[in-house]
Amino acid sequence: MAPRDYLGIVLANLKPIRLDLLLAVVLTGLTLATLASFGAGAQQWPAYVLAVLTAAPIALRQLAPVTTMAILVAALGLYTLLGYGDFPNSGIGLLVGMFTVAMLRSREVAALVFAGTMVVVGLACLRMSMPVVWSEVAQTGLVVLGAWTLGEGTKRWSARSERLAEEAVQAVANERVRIARELHDVVAHHMSVISLQAGLAQYVLDSDLATARQALATVGDTSREALTEMRRLLDVLRVDQSDEYQPQPGLAALDELVARARGAGLPVETVVTGRARPLPPGPDLCAYRVAQESLTNVLKHAGPATARIDLDYGESTLTLKVTDTGAKPAAQQVSTTSHGIRGMKERAELYGGVLTAGPGRGGGFSVVLRLPMSEER
Structure with a gap:
């Protein structure tokens, strides 16, 4: 592989990570700005640390989705359980993490992560509001469930796209085999007739001129027919072909095939x-x-x-x-x-x-x- 091609593959793989890093930086900045606008003082520096942990791990979501989700959930849980207030970024990082787990990991792993997340969300809601507003807990659960469903759907769509791409590659390979088989049939039959007739013409050239002429005429007819069939077959591969295609031969042409074989002796x-x-x-x-x-x-x-x-x-x-x-x-x-x-x-x-x-x-x-x-x- 050329160095330029290798560099292109590396850059292509790094591009999604760069986008995740940009998303994490922007979301972290907005989270800190929102937290500062609430009047959080320097004595509450743990709140800022936990707030950063509710957004910054998104940068690594494609490398370690489950670990990223665990950090996000733990940070959100601690933030609310320690009495710093509601979720600092409305739980956006949580939704991104759940989506990533559902997309990159199995359904069983996603279910365990969802269950753990709902336990933490329930405890957080219990800490923030007395009495507990169960409709708010249910609404939060539905939002997280929606992120899981969206990730699962994206994974199925990606798998379907990969399957269709593999089927397309296989179809191309099958078509190449079919064309090779057609070429073999056309060339083998017509060249066999040409070889036999040419040998016959050479053998009787001095003793039976009429037979030699007939054999050479058969060689000419057979070669032209072979060229016509090969041209018809190869025209299928041309994307700029504007002429009407002639149909492939069938049993309706069996009499012509028999006549050609008889002409070959x-x-x-x-x-x-x-x-x-x-x-x-x-x-x-x-x-x-x-x-x-x-x-x-x-x-x-x-x-x-x-x-x-x-x-x-x-x-x-x-x-x-x-x-x-x-x-x-x-x-x-x-x-x-x-x-x-x-x-x-x-x-x-x-x-x-x-x-x-x-x-x-x-x-x-x-x-x-x-x-x-x-x-x-």
């Missing part, structure tokens, strides 16, 4: 069962990304294979199953704890779904996603 069959209906944006994007990541893994790991997508719209569950016919050893190269599969599982859990992935019994690999669907009304 992977035969894909799609089977849809049940009554197709739109999903909310989040689960819709989740299902699309799972299908995209699964086909990408088939292209990267399964070798010569075919794939099948089964999409079942159940009454309350959407089931997406992607299987391939790759050789069993090749399929096992995709670890069920890999980054891509782990990301798919996190997506599913985010929307209350479940994803399972693993080698098939007769070879190949299988990914099954189940997402809850709300009933249409």
Whole structure:
């Protein structure tokens, strides 16, 4: 940490203490001025000492709130019990101290301090007035209780503000993870297609010019689509973006995804069962990304294979199953704890779904996603 930054932190922590010191000085001066106006003489110097102790300790209220409150209460009690008269500053220091204890200490500690304060206040009122005016004692108690309540409310508000700040930080972290996952899905899928098509074009360039041209055309289309998706994703981070945002892909774009996989040389069959209906944006994007990541893994790991997508719209569950016919050893190269599969599982859990992935019994690999669907009304 730079010396300038360290100095800034120290000064920031000292600022509240300086304000407390200023408050204590002003309140002490006013208390002494009030006491002098009552005609207290030099023979009553203990009154001045006790009067100072009813205000000056406020300077240390944030460092030792309970000790500060104990000194304030003891000084006020002695001032009245020794016959010097009413509270010298109307008990303002007492209210500040009670507020500080309630704000910085637990509710149990604040309750004990309040009880002790009321005992001293009751004895002081008993000493000052005969007979005792209980309404005055009750009024003083309500004022002190109000200071306690205000301090408790301030503590709850401060805790809520801290909790909201922590939630905001966590939300930012979650958003960064989500963006990283989106970038991984976009880059991994499109770059896999580009790599395969570029390799195919290089392999058949001299022997099959038409196939090479088709492969290069697929590389161009896929790269442009990848740039479009990445631009759409990164535009979300721009605060000065004035253009309309394009929606994220969903199952409505599944046919385009399948066509792109077929263009990359992977035969894909799609089977849809049940009554197709739109999903909310989040689960819709989740299902699309799972299908995209699964086909990408088939292209990267399964070798010569075919794939099948089964999409079942159940009454309350959407089931997406992607299987391939790759050789069993090749399929096992995709670890069920890999980054891509782990990301798919996190997506599913985010929307209350479940994803399972693993080698098939007769070879190949299988990914099954189940997402809850709300009933249409």
